[in-house]
Amino acid sequence: MIEPIVKGMTGDEAVAWAAKQINPDVIAAYPITPQTIIVERFSDYVNDGLVDTSYIPVESEHSAMSACVGASATGARVFTATASAGLALMYEILYVASGMRLPIVLAVANRAFSAPINIHGECTDQMVCRDASWISLFGESAQEAYDETIMSFKIGENPEVMLPTMFGIEGFIVTHALERVDTLPDKTVKEFLGDRRVIPACCTFNPFAVGTFGSLVLQDNYMELKRQQEEAMQKAYHVTKNVMAEFSEISGRDYEIIEKYNLEDADYAFVSYGATAGNAKAVVDRLREKGEKVGSLKIRLYRPYPVSDIYEALKGIKAVSILDRSATFGSPATIAQNDLAAALYGKKDVPTLHGYINGLGGRVLLLPEIEQVYEQSKKYHEEGKALTQDWIGYRR
Amino acid sequence: MKKKEIPLDIQKWHINKWGTEKLPIGGAVPFHSSYGYKTGNWSARKPFIDQEKCTGCLNCFYYCPDSAIEMQEIEGKYVAECDFNYCKGCGICVQHCPVNAIEWTKVRWHTK
Amino acid sequence: MAKIVDVRINGRGGQGAVTASRLLAEAAIIEGQYVHAFPNFGPERAGAPVTSFSRISPEPFTEKIEVYNPDIVVVIDSSLLGDVQIAEGLKPGGIIICNYEGKLESLKHYFEGVDSKIYKISGTRIAREELGINKPNMIMLGALLKVVQIVKLESLIKVTKERFKGVIGEKNSKAMKRAYNEVTGNGTI
C-alpha cells in the first residue's frame, strides 16, 4: 500500500486531477453543467503545461465523441466527459466507439434530462446508455470518482476487453461537493496503467498496418462482430474484478464490483448505486441502532451486470428495496429493478423486490424518508407482494 | 499494370466464413482486401484515356474514388491508365482532366 | 453519527460564502477529518442571497444529502436578516453567528422564539479596517472557531494562506485572529 496524498477536492476536480496524472494523449470535450469543472480544470492543466495532452475544443458532444473515436483508433489514450443532454447527443457515436472497440473513457456527471430543464443529479442519462456495449460504473463520492477514472482506463484497455468505459458521478451532490480524497502519487498512477495500451495489430490506424475502420458490414458478418462485443463484455467482468483487486492493493481501499454493507445476517436490504448508496448505508446504521436486521448492497459495476455476485449477496434475504435514482415510465419495474429481477429470476432463496424511483432532478430523499421506504418494503413483503414499484419523495 | 490479389489469409476469411473467434475485432478490415471486389462490370460508361494527350498531372489519380487510375511509365513519361476491373464508371476523372484527354464512352453490358 | 456537524453559511453572491465553506472543509481535511462541502446550487448572481454548506465529522460518513437541519448558521451579511429565514431548519439549541454592527440585544429580536445561542461580530468593520474591502467571509469563520472549535484556527489559517497567496493571505489571517478574539454572544465562549 502506498501512503496517500490527502487533498480536498470536489468530484469534478478529482476526475480532472486523475486525468492530469494519467496524462492521456487526447481529450475532446464540450462543457455542460455539472461536468464543466472537469473540462475547465483540465484545460488549465493543458494551458499550464502540466500535461502534454492534445486538447480538442469541439463544437458539440457529437463532435467530441467523434473526435475521440478518431483519436482512439490511432492507438491514443483518450478521455472525455459529459452529462445529460450532452450524453444524449453522443448516443449515436457511443455505439461507434464500442463497435470499433475503442477503449475511450467517459466521465458522466449524471444530470436529469430536459424538459423541464434541470441541471441537478439523476442517473437516467447513464442508464439509457446501458445497452450501448459500454462498461458502466457508478461512483459514490469524490474518492470513487478519482479511483474509477484511473481504473476505467485499465479495464477498457485490456486487450481481452477493448471496450469503452463510462463512469457516473451524480451532479452537484458529488461533482460540486468538496470531500477528502486520498490521491496516489503520479508515479504510482503511471505504473498502474502502464505506458500505453497494448494495440492489437490490425485494429489501429498506423502507416504500417493500413486498414479500413467502420466499414459497411451487412447480414454476412455483422452479427459475428456484435457477438464479439458480448464476449468482450463477459471478459470485462473478470478483468474489472482483477483491476479492482489490484487497485485495492496499491491504494489500500477495498474495491469490489459490488459493495456489501452489513448483509451477512440481514433480513432486509437496500440495493442502490451512486451517491444514493451512501445514504442507504447511513440509514442502515440508523436502523441497526434500532435493532432492525438490515443491510445495503451497492452496485458499482452496472455493465457488465454482476449477476452471480449479486445473487450470492442477496441470497436468503427476505425483501429488497431498490433506491433507483433514474426515471422510467410505463415500465414493469424501475430500471435497476428490471436488471435485478432478471438476475434473480428462477433462482432459490431470492428476495421479493420493491423498486422506488426517487431523487429525480436533484430532489432530496432524507434519511427518515429512506427509513419509511424500508418500513414500506417490509410491509409489502409481509403482505406477500412479490414485485412492486413506486415513486417516493414527491407531492401528491 | 501490376497484379492485384487479396492476401492469402484474407482470402481464407471469405472462403472459410470466419466467425466471432477469427474475425478481426471491431470489424477492422485489413489492407488489400478490396482487390477481391471487382466492381468494374457495374458501369454503364468507361473512361478511355488518350495517353498522347495525358500530361501526367495526377488529377484523375487523386480524384478517382475507387483508386482505379494507375500511373504508368511510358517512354520516360508518366501517363494515367484505368484499371477496368475496378472502375465503376462514375466519370469524375473525365470532369477533372484539364486537357480533355479522357473520353467517356458507353459500354453495353448485354453484348459482353 | 452524532459527531457530524453541519454548518450553513448564508451570504450574498460575491461575498465568498462558497469559498468560506470550502476552506472550512479543507481545514478539517488537513486535520484528518471527513467532510462534504457544497454550495446550494441554483441560479447564482452577485448580490442574490446564497447558501453554502460544510458537513464535518471526525469519522467517515457516507450520507450525501443536502443540509436541511444545520447545527450552526453563519450569516455573512446583516442585510439578509429581514429577507431570508436565517434560522430555518436550525437544530434546537443550535448556534447562529451573525455579522452585525449593532447591539447583541437588537440582533436577538430577529430570532425571537428560536431555541438558539446567538453570537455577533462586527465583521464588516474588521474587514474594512484589516483588508480594506468588504469581504467578511474568512472573518466570520474566525469568529465561528472561537464559538465552536470544529477545526483548529491554525488549520484554517494554513489553508487560507494556501488559497490566498502573499499579502492577501497575511491580511486575512490577521483579520481572522482579530475576529477570534472579538466575537461576543450569549453562550459560553
Added chain:
Amino acid sequence: MASIVDVRINGRGGQGAVTASRLLAEAAIIEGQYVHAFPNFGPERAGAPVTSFSRISPEPFTEKIEVYNPDIVVVIDSSLLGDVQIAEGLKPGGIIICNYEGKLESLKHYFEGVDSKIYKISGTRIAREELGINKPNMIMLGALLKVVQIVKLESLIKVTKERFKGVIGEKNTKAIRRAYNEVE
C-alpha cells in the same frame, strides 16, 4: 404451405428487376393471392448485379424470410451468367428463365450439373423492337407466365398498364404478349 412459389429475379441496377418483382406481386394481389415482394437490400447502383424476390401464395402465409431457395429464377441480363451464381440455392427441379440471344444448347452449358428446367427468350431483341429501349424486365415476366402460370397474363397486363400509363404501357403489353408466345 407447399403452394408458396418463390421467384428470384437477377438483373443489373437500372434494368427494372425490382419493378418486375413488384408488378408480379401486384398482379398476384389483384387475383386475391398473398405476396411478399422485396429487393435484396444493399448498396445498389446502376449496373451492379442486383436481385429481387417475389413470394406468392394463394393462401395467407406469415413468414418474413429472405428467399434463399427459389423455385424460379429469372435472369434479365445475360452478362450475369458468367459473374453471378445464377442457380445458387435453386430448388431441385426448379426453373431458370434467361434473357439470352444464343441457342438454348449454349445456354445450358452455364448450368451443367444443375437439376433444373431451362428456358430462354430473346428479351433484349424484343425490347429493342417493341419498346425501342433495352428494358427487358416486363418481357421476362411475360415469358415466365407462359412457363408457370403463377398469375394470369391478364392480371400482369392490367397492373403494367396501371404502372406505365399511356403509350409505354401499351408497348410493354404488346412486348409481354410477344414474349409469352416466343419463349422456348
